[in-house]
Amino acid sequence: MIDRILFLIKSAFRSIFNNKLLTLGSIAVLTICLLTLGSSVLLFENVNLFIDQVGDESQVVIFIDENLGQEDINQIHQQLLKIQNIQDVHFESKERAMQNYLDSMGENSELFSDISSDVLRNSFIFNIKDLTKFDQTMFEISKIEGIARIRERRDVIERIRDISRIVLLLAITIITLLIIISAMIITNNVRTSVYARKEEIETMKYIGATDLFVQTPYLIEGIIIGIVAGLLTLVLTFFVYNEIISPIIADFGLFTPIAIKGKIIRFALFYIVSGAIIGMIGSATPVKNYVNV
Amino acid sequence: MAYSKDSVALKGISFQIEDGEFVFITGPSGAGKSSIIHLLTCENFASEGKLIVAGTNLKSLSHRQIAKYRRKIGVVFQDFRLIDGMNVYDNVAFAVRVVGRGGREVKERVNTALEIVGLTHKMYDSPKELSGGEQQRVALARAIVNSPEIIIADEPTGNVDPAMSIEIMKLLSSINKNGITVVVVTHEQRLVKAFKKREIRLREGLIEFDTEEDKHQILQVNEKEETNPDIPPRRRRAQRTHSEEDDV
Numbered sequence: 249m250i251d252r253i254l255f256l257i258k259s260a261f262r263s264i265f266n267n268k269l270l271t272l273g274s275i276a277v278l279t280i281c282l283l284t285l286g287s288s289v290l291l292f293e294n295v296n297l298f299i300d301q302v303g304d305e306s307q308v309v310i311f312i313d314e315n316l317g318q319e320d321i322n323q324i325h326q327q328l329l330k331i332q333n334i335q336d337v338h339f340e341s342k343e344r345a346m347q348n349y350l351d352s353m354g355e356n357s358e359l360f361s362d363i364s365s366d367v368l369r370n371s372f373i374f375n376i377k378d379l380t381k382f383d384q385t386m387f388e389i390s391k392i393e394g395i396a397r398i399r400e401r402r403d404v405i406e407r408i409r410d411i412s413r414i415v416l417l418l419a420i421t422i423i424t425l426l427i428i429i430s431a432m433i434i435t436n437n438v439r440t441s442v443y444a445r446k447e448e449i450e451t452m453k454y455i456g457a458t459d460l461f462v463q464t465p466y467l468i469e470g471i472i473i474g475i476v477a478g479l480l481t482l483v484l485t486f487f488v489y490n491e492i493i494s495p496i497i498a499d500f501g502l503f504t505p506i507a508i509k510g511k512i513i514r515f516a517l518f519y520i521v522s523g524a525i526i527g528m529i530g531s532a533t534p535v536k537n538y539v540n541v
Numbered sequence: 542m543a544y545s546k547d548s549v550a551l552k553g554i555s556f557q558i559e560d561g562e563f564v565f566i567t568g569p570s571g572a573g574k575s576s577i578i579h580l581l582t583c584e585n586f587a588s589e590g591k592l593i594v595a596g597t598n599l600k601s602l603s604h605r606q607i608a609k610y611r612r613k614i615g616v617v618f619q620d621f622r623l624i625d626g627m628n629v630y631d632n633v634a635f636a637v638r639v640v641g642r643g644g645r646e647v648k649e650r651v652n653t654a655l656e657i658v659g660l661t662h663k664m665y666d667s668p669k670e671l672s673g674g675e676q677q678r679v680a681l682a683r684a685i686v687n688s689p690e691i692i693i694a695d696e697p698t699g700n701v702d703p704a705m706s707i708e709i710m711k712l713l714s715s716i717n718k719n720g721i722t723v724v725v726v727t728h729e730q731r732l733v734k735a736f737k738k739r740e741i742r743l744r745e746g747l748i749e750f751d752t753e754e755d756k757h758q759i760l761q762v763n764e765k766e767e768t769n770p771d772i773p774p775r776r777r778r779a780q781r782t783h784s785e786e787d788d789v
Contacts, residue, residue: 251638251643251644252643262626448626450622451622451624452624454582455611455636455639455683456611456612456687458608459604461639
């Protein structure tokens with residue numbers, strides 16, 4: 249049994265070395281395909297991160313009617329906590345708000361030191377979890393009694409949301425097209441490779457080889473090609489992302505891009521497993537057409 | 542056996558080959574020789590009738606059983622069908638591994654087969670480095686390596702020089718002496734005459750002759766027609782051309 253397995257693995261390697269150019273072509277195409285897949289994952293993660301970070305900055309502040317007492321304020325707090333789409337709710341007293349204002353004035357703070365904190369209102373500050381439900385959340389908040397004013401940056405959020413949506417839509421379209429094109433090229437490449445060995449497959453069948461015996465070396469070959477392409481993509485992704493894309497995003501100062509150093513195992517598994525599966529399917533499908541002799 | 546309604550390759554022929562027999566199947570192009578090979582190797586199936594080989598009714602074989610049946614027969618092709626990426630040893634060893642054998646047995650069987658065909662000294666050469674005759678001997682070694690019950694040779698001398706053709710036929714003859722049934726499809730009358738074995742001659746999908754008596758009679762008739770002054774020269778020429786074609 250071991251001898252048989254070793255023979256099949258040896259056959260796969262023999263086929264790889266005997267068809268160097270076709271193998272290199274398959275590895276190149278598969279690498280492009282995996283790189284596209286990996287880029288799509290990174291793009292999605294970064295866009296999500298961008299939305300999250302924008303969300304953090306788009307705090308909503310609700311100012312409490314100055315006539316309300318502490319009990320009413322507590323009640324508003326409880327009502328806010330019941331709303332699911334908001335997070336990090338915290339109370340800011342008018343005294344604290346004044347202190348923050350003075351702090352922000354820096355050296356000029358003394359000019360305002362005589363102003364009483366009574367000119368300001370107590371407030372609650374919080375973030376919206378899911379920006380897509382922004383309007384609905386605001387509607388719920390508006391129903392709470394005792395709110396004097398709501399300050400939110402609806403226009404900014406909506407613009408960011410629109411841009412994010414367009415970016416995601418564009419990314420999905422481009423990635424889908426690229427994946428389809430890559431898959432077609434791979435199948436075609438493997439088909440050419442298998443067609444070149446059509447006679448070899450037929451001879452094997454005439455000698456009495458079963459379909460599985462003929463297909464196994466091709467499956468192993470596909471897996472090997474997939475693993476090599478996966479590893480190559482891993483190196484390329486780390487290099488291109490860390491050295492080129494990440495610094496560009498950071499330079500724009502829009503948001504801090506995700507760090508992939510800590511995700512090396514996740515990416516390695518993703519690339520190697522996807523590569524092996526695509527390679528295996530790509531190799532097995534065209535061989536099937538020639539084993540029926 | 543029919544490829545389509547209008548293309549009937551073999552028209553209800555019937556013959557029996559005994560265990561250990563050596564048989565030539567001959568005939569001009571289109572006579573049905575290749576169709577017989579296709580039937581024997583399960584590349585095609587008879588549209589009607591029965592074909593029993595080594596106790597197996599080929600018509601009832603499933604896809605999986607075909608692989609097992611093919612291990613009982615050794616096939617030699619006109620174009621050798623060696624795998625270029627493998628050396629001589631691996632080409633022969635491959636056939637042993639296909640049937641599930643491994644380890645020392647592979648080595649022993651391959652060495653014996655290569656010894657029989659006289660190519661032990663070339664076992665690590667690539668098929669591309671060998672002459673046509675040598676390549677056919679490798680194909681022969683591959684065909685006999687699993688001790689098959691039958692060897693089916695499809696024009697085994699078609700791509701080798703005349704001297705080597707005799708060598709190949711001698712090898713097949715010696716393999717036959719060890720009890721293996723040998724069926725050789727050929728159009729080389731020279732070899733058929735030289736080896737004096739049973740000849741089944743086909744013409745247009747039918748058996749023209751099988752027994753020695755029939756063969757003698759038909760050859761006599763042909764000879765008479767050839768020398769008959771009543772047959773116009775044009776017809777004679779046509780007949781001669783036809784007959785020469787058969788012997789190509």
